[in-house]
Amino acid sequence: MSEILLLLLSTALVNNVVLIKFLGLCPVMGVSKSVDSAFGMGLATTFVIVLASGASWMLDHWLLTPLGLGYLRILSFILVIASVVQFTEMFIKKSSPGLYQSLGIYLPLITTNCAVLGVALLNVQQQFSLFKSLLYGFGSALGFTLVMLIFAGLRERIALARVPAAFAGAPIAFVTISLLALSFMGFSGLNV
Amino acid sequence: MIAAILSLTLLGAALGIVLGIANKFLKVEGNPVVEELLVMMPGSNCGQCGFPGCNGAAEAIVNGTAPATCCPPGGKALASAIAAKLGLTVDLSAMADDGPKIAVVAEELCIGCCRCSKVCPTDAIIGAAKQVHNVFREACTGCSSCIEKCPTEALVMRPVPVTLQHWVMPRPVAA
Amino acid sequence: MGFMNLLKHLLSDDWGVHPDDHKRPAADAPVRVMPVPQRLYLPLQQHLGGPARPVVLVGQQVSKGELIAEAQGMVSAPIHAPTSGTIVAVSEITAPHPSGLTLSAIILEADGRDAWGELPACVDPFSLSPAEIGQRVAAAGVVGMGGAAFPSSVKLVGASRAKVTTLVINGGECEPYLSCDDRLMRDQAAAIIDGIRIMQHATGANVALVGIEDNKPEAIAAMQRAAGRGDVVIRPVPARYPMGSEKQLIQVLTGTEVPADGRPADIGVIVHNVGTALAVRAAVREGKPLISRLVTVNGQCAAYPGNIEVRIGTLAEEVIAFAGGLKGDGLGLARRIMGGPMMGMQIPHWRVPVVKGSSGILALDASEVAAQEPNPCIRCGRCVKACPMGLLPLEMSARIRNQAYDEAIDLGLKDCIACGCCAYVCPSTIPLVQYFVHAKGELAAQDRTKLRNDATKKLALQRQERLAREAREKAEAAARRKAEREAAAAKVAAEAAAVNAQTQGESA
Numbered sequence A: 001m002s003e004i005l006l007l008l009l010s011t012a013l014v015n016n017v018v019l020i021k022f023l024g025l026c027p028v029m030g031v032s033k034s035v036d037s038a039f040g041m042g043l044a045t046t047f048v049i050v051l052a053s054g055a056s057w058m059l060d061h062w063l064l065t066p067l068g069l070g071y072l073r074i075l076s077f078i079l080v081i082a083s084v085v086q087f088t089e090m091f092i093k094k095s096s097p098g099l100y101q102s103l104g105i106y107l108p109l110i111t112t113n114c115a116v117l118g119v120a121l122l123n124v125q126q127q128f129s130l131f132k133s134l135l136y137g138f139g140s141a142l143g144f145t146l147v148m149l150i151f152a153g154l155r156e157r158i159a160l161a162r163v164p165a166a167f168a169g170a171p172i173a174f175v176t177i178s179l180l181a182l183s184f185m186g187f188s189g190l191n192v
Numbered sequence B: 001m002i003a004a005i006l007s008l009t010l011l012g013a014a015l016g017i018v019l020g021i022a023n024k025f026l027k028v029e030g031n032p033v034v035e036e037l038l039v040m041m042p043g044s045n046c047g048q049c050g051f052p053g054c055n056g057a058a059e060a061i062v063n064g065t066a067p068a069t070c071c072p073p074g075g076k077a078l079a080s081a082i083a084a085k086l087g088l089t090v091d092l093s094a095m096a097d098d099g100p101k102i103a104v105v106a107e108e109l110c111i112g113c114c115r116c117s118k119v120c121p122t123d124a125i126i127g128a129a130k131q132v133h134n135v136f137r138e139a140c141t142g143c144s145s146c147i148e149k150c151p152t153e154a155l156v157m158r159p160v161p162v163t164l165q166h167w168v169m170p171r172p173v174a175a
Numbered sequence C: 001m002g003f004m005n006l007l008k009h010l011l012s013d014d015w016g017v018h019p020d021d022h023k024r025p026a027a028d029a030p031v032r033v034m035p036v037p038q039r040l041y042l043p044l045q046q047h048l049g050g051p052a053r054p055v056v057l058v059g060q061q062v063s064k065g066e067l068i069a070e071a072q073g074m075v076s077a078p079i080h081a082p083t084s085g086t087i088v089a090v091s092e093i094t095a096p097h098p099s100g101l102t103l104s105a106i107i108l109e110a111d112g113r114d115a116w117g118e119l120p121a122c123v124d125p126f127s128l129s130p131a132e133i134g135q136r137v138a139a140a141g142v143v144g145m146g147g148a149a150f151p152s153s154v155k156l157v158g159a160s161r162a163k164v165t166t167l168v169i170n171g172g173e174c175e176p177y178l179s180c181d182d183r184l185m186r187d188q189a190a191a192i193i194d195g196i197r198i199m200q201h202a203t204g205a206n207v208a209l210v211g212i213e214d215n216k217p218e219a220i221a222a223m224q225r226a227a228g229r230g231d232v233v234i235r236p237v238p239a240r241y242p243m244g245s246e247k248q249l250i251q252v253l254t255g256t257e258v259p260a261d262g263r264p265a266d267i268g269v270i271v272h273n274v275g276t277a278l279a280v281r282a283a284v285r286e287g288k289p290l291i292s293r294l295v296t297v298n299g300q301c302a303a304y305p306g307n308i309e310v311r312i313g314t315l316a317e318e319v320i321a322f323a324g325g326l327k328g329d330g331l332g333l334a335r336r337i338m339g340g341p342m343m344g345m346q347i348p349h350w351r352v353p354v355v356k357g358s359s360g361i362l363a364l365d366a367s368e369v370a371a372q373e374p375n376p377c378i379r380c381g382r383c384v385k386a387c388p389m390g391l392l393p394l395e396m397s398a399r400i401r402n403q404a405y406d407e408a409i410d411l412g413l414k415d416c417i418a419c420g421c422c423a424y425v426c427p428s429t430i431p432l433v434q435y436f437v438h439a440k441g442e443l444a445a446q447d448r449t450k451l452r453n454d455a456t457k458k459l460a461l462q463r464q465e466r467l468a469r470e471a472r473e474k475a476e477a478a479a480r481r482k483a484e485r486e487a488a489a490a491k492v493a494a495e496a497a498a499v500n501a502q503t504q505g506e507s508a
Helices: A002-014 A025-030 A035-067 A070-095 A097-106 A108-112 A114-126 A130-160 A170-189 B002-025 B032-040 B053-063 B075-086 B115-119 C002-011 C130-139 C152-161 C180-187 C189-203 C217-227 C246-254 C274-285 C316-323 C382-386 C393-401 C405-410 C421-425 C432-507
Strands: B101-105 B155-159 C039-043 C067-070 C085-094 C102-110 C166-171 C207-213 C232-237 C269-273 C292-298 C306-311 C333-338 C360-365
Touching: A002 A130, A002 A170, A025 A097, A025 A108, A025 A130, A025 A170, A035 A070, A035 A097, A035 A108, A035 A114, A035 A130, A035 B002, A070 A097, A070 A108, A070 A114, A070 B002, A097 A108, A097 B032, A097 B075, A108 A114, A114 A130, A130 A170, A130 C393, B032 B053, B032 B075, B053 B075, B075 C405, B075 C432, C039 C085, C067 C102, C130 C152, C130 C189, C130 C274, C152 C189, C152 C269, C152 C274, C166 C189, C166 C246, C166 C274, C180 C189, C180 C217, C180 C274, C180 C292, C189 C207, C189 C217, C189 C232, C189 C274, C207 C217, C207 C246, C217 C232, C232 C246, C246 C269, C269 C274, C292 C316, C306 C316, C316 C360, C382 C393, C382 C421, C393 C405, C393 C432, C405 C432, C421 C432
Parallel strands: C166 C207, C166 C269, C207 C232, C292 C360
Antiparallel strands: B101 B155, C039 C102, C085 C102, C292 C306, C333 C360
């Protein structure tokens, strides 16, 4: 049990995909203008990452490794991820047109979200079991959603503040997220 | 080599079938967002936005080719409602804000040709042949589609005067 | 002791502000009655609700107290001639409003006789039913004299319907500078108590609480003497702005809070001003309409501050001239205000008429006007502490500055009473109230646009229906004509055939 908790903590906070590994930055910058859409994006990415880490584990263990096709890993993982994203897109379009509209181009771009492929590849690298892969994926996605929410909340406040003209918009957002990254580095002192 | 080709092909085919089935069950007819926007819009199809009617404008807004602020009769209220629905951020101050205008008939110039009343999308112009026409100010949306139809330039757009009931205190200038 | 103070400080709801009240010496000077001026300017909208509709013609002679404009709509009030004379025009006059826009007004030329017209008979008010009292108050054009100018009869009639148990009389007069209510209570305490009893009878309230701020000891003493030991209870309340605000006064006097989106009647309370009590008494006992009121002339620039009884419709210019003019001919004048300094209306010039809700005419000099450039918010939170409604003025204004009006509503913008406490305490002199008034106006404008859009939509639909109907009727008419033509043709053909057959038969 404690192992599960440790894995979750270390993936969500200590090795946060966004702020420590610097994966998946483009949706973090792109869809963090409001907390609502940031949360939607976090949920969609969580769904894709967990599904993709499970599917890629199965693919790797049951198809690629037995046949010795390790060199096809990236290619086939992308294929799996792309189809999961397509499925998610259809689902969101059906269930929540408003969220679909506000996620816009970033929804299909989850396919190329390096956090998703990164987590799948890291799973293989660390030779996790299926359960641990899923957990690792879930923990990473949790970290991603957390950063999305924190950052979106900060940006909502920044939108109300009076930012000097030269910093208005993206520059102040970059400054903010770099400060956020610095603060997350504090977690690496944790002995987990 | 053959194993690689075969496995990728199989993978692709399997995922394709799954997606195909999913598409069948999760199909969305039309674009519900466009329909929702259409309900919010004035519906007079006045054409001030430059699109063929409110339907065209709604589609353009959803596709992102037109800003949420493109509907002058809707004003800021409509723009912010659309922005909230689509999760867009709009700059309301960018909206043309020289105040609402309505059409006014200069009675000495009107010849009673009825051309203006035929094009008015809200039937705001009253008048019979060879009679001086007039505009119901409550019904006029200020779309100015009647202006160019007038052969004697008797129709002009005039700003609606600000009254005590419509006056809004200006937003203070930020320090 | 320090600990107790701290505890008290933490527990007490420390809302509001304590501005320097500047009420004396104006409050101590005896009331002066201003003679009727040459011309009176009577705006058609002196109250909340629909404007009144003129019922007189230009050139018509009217007597004092005669109806000259009737109420229009559910919430409205009629206007009466404050003196006898001739109607000379119905035209526009600058309204007592910060916009400086004009308002339609009836202009009355006084004939100097100041003769009353026929008044409704005097009756014993306690023999009348609440509805009859309501009718009399409505006919007399009585509105709230505290400043909001809400038609009193609407409140009275609503109260008897809403089963009101407590009548709260507002003698707080928390606005600095103003002392007209103070003066009324000192001079006419018995009449006010009579008015309160009449209102109590009209509303069915079993207790009347009169809240008077403790910086008016003379008024409290006079009212207590007049009230005796009856069911009208005089309650001194701590002097603090905005104690005279409806919701705050109710909470202090009854201990019950008015719900955010509710009205006092929802908790069985109704609030009237002391001036209104007097006007109600005059309307019911003597049948006299509301044609004059007490106005405080005050401010550093006023030469002789004091309270003056003026006819409704007198220009502020003339009131000031009667009061003794401005010091140094108004050289140091920095701001002209109608009403109180916190919630009154800044006016562009003195040619603005006194209306039913005008409680003061203030000529403030530069030392009294905090006209500083606003600085950025330092988030000190003083406005939060001062807000009597428990709102977050700094957060709301930040959202309004960025035009996020919906978020401001979520923070309670609609509960803002625009009292001005937040702006008063702000060390950065941010015009917070202006933000809120702007946002409320903007939201009202958006609502109007939305209503208009709906109306437009309906019109467009009706036009489409009309076009479709016309096309259908045209097609039907065409079809009918065609059928008729065909029938006629068939008939001709049949006749021809018959003739043919005959001729053939004959020939055969």
